[in-house]
Amino acid sequence: MFMDYLLLLGGLAVLIVGGELLVRGAVGIASKFKLSPLVIGMTIVSFGTSAPELIVSLKAAMDGFPEIAIGNVVGSNIANITLVLGLTAIILPVPVAVATLKRDWPSMMFVSLLFFFFILDGTLNTWEGVIFIVLLLTYTVYQLKSSKKNDDEETEAIKQPILLSMLFLAIGITGLAFGADWLVQGAVSIAKSFGVSEHVISVTIVAFGTSVPELVTSVMAAIKKQMDISVGNLIGSNIFNLLAVLGITAVVKEIPISEAVINNDIYWVLGTSLILLPLMLNYNIARWKGGILFVSYLLYVYFLLQTI
Numbered sequence: 474m475f476m477d478y479l480l481l482l483g484g485l486a487v488l489i490v491g492g493e494l495l496v497r498g499a500v501g502i503a504s505k506f507k508l509s510p511l512v513i514g515m516t517i518v519s520f521g522t523s524a525p526e527l528i529v530s531l532k533a534a535m536d537g538f539p540e541i542a543i544g545n546v547v548g549s550n551i552a553n554i555t556l557v558l559g560l561t562a563i564i565l566p567v568p569v570a571v572a573t574l575k576r577d578w579p580s581m582m583f584v585s586l587l588f589f590f591f592i593l594d595g596t597l598n599t600w601e602g603v604i605f606i607v608l609l610l611t612y613t614v615y616q617l618k619s620s621k622k623n624d625d626e627e628t629e630a631i632k633q634p635i636l637l638s639m640l641f642l643a644i645g646i647t648g649l650a651f652g653a654d655w656l657v658q659g660a661v662s663i664a665k666s667f668g669v670s671e672h673v674i675s676v677t678i679v680a681f682g683t684s685v686p687e688l689v690t691s692v693m694a695a696i697k698k699q700m701d702i703s704v705g706n707l708i709g710s711n712i713f714n715l716l717a718v719l720g721i722t723a724v725v726k727e728i729p730i731s732e733a734v735i736n737n738d739i740y741w742v743l744g745t746s747l748i749l750l751p752l753m754l755n756y757n758i759a760r761w762k763g764g765i766l767f768v769s770y771l772l773y774v775y776f777l778l779q780t781i
């Protein structure tokens with residue numbers, strides 16, 4: 474039990490350092506290649522912080538634990554919008570870019586709805602996984618091309634050697650991956666010792682553990698006032714979780730979907746995505762709006778625990 478708590482705390486510490494280095498490296502690369510912070514957040518940062526979800530889901534699916542594979546992604550997407558963005562906005566109000574409202578949010582909503590229709594038959598199969606991967610590649614290329622065309626999204630010049638930025642980025646992503654793995658191992662072992670079900674563990678503890686990179690990265694970005702990265706990172710992570718994490722996992726091994734996900738969790742995914750739209754309409758997520766999101770996460774966990 475002592476080692477489990479040690480893994481938990483050690484993983485959290487590595488995640489904090491990794492999140493700091495990831496933001497520093499990503500912003501440096503954005504400046505060097507004249508890409509907007511928004512697009513860097515939607516691609517490199519969101520992909521990097523979603524790496525733990527990919528690793529956990531793949532391992533869980535291969536080891537015969539589909540509940541953890543799917544619950545990890547579903548729970549993470551709920552936590553990203555409610556817990557992570559909510560806490561970030563409470564710390565510092567989050568400005569919303571025009572592109573986020575008009576382009577990125579609709580993309581996230583479309584992917585979430587597509588996921589909903591795919592799982593209605595109780596399985597996420599190989600061909601559905603292939604469709605997800607193709608959509609991810611198309612979306613990424615579109616983001617990069619859009620960044621080059623938008624002259625109004627300029628990155629403030631940062632005097633940092635490109636090799637140093639790439640080193641920060643690599644160390645940050647590596648730290649996030651290992652840190653999340655240690656945190657999840659410790660948290661799951663502790664939870665199992667208290668007799669918590671696999672589904673509840675996957676959508677709460679495992680999902681929270683793999684969402685900690687997003688939380689740490691967004692909070693660090695907020696402190697550095699790189700708020701475009703905060704919003705873009707979270708929306709990009711949700712898109713990446715569905716298209717890449719579940720897409721790749723489904724291609725490797727078809728994922729059976731439990732009734733708990735179909736009858737409950739998927740509606741929280743859609744609901745939290747929908748509630749984000751009116752909160753962004755004036756291009757600013759104020760502290761009170763962050764409070765609404767955070768309370769939504771607490772309600773999700775409360776109702777989930779009632780099913781135990």
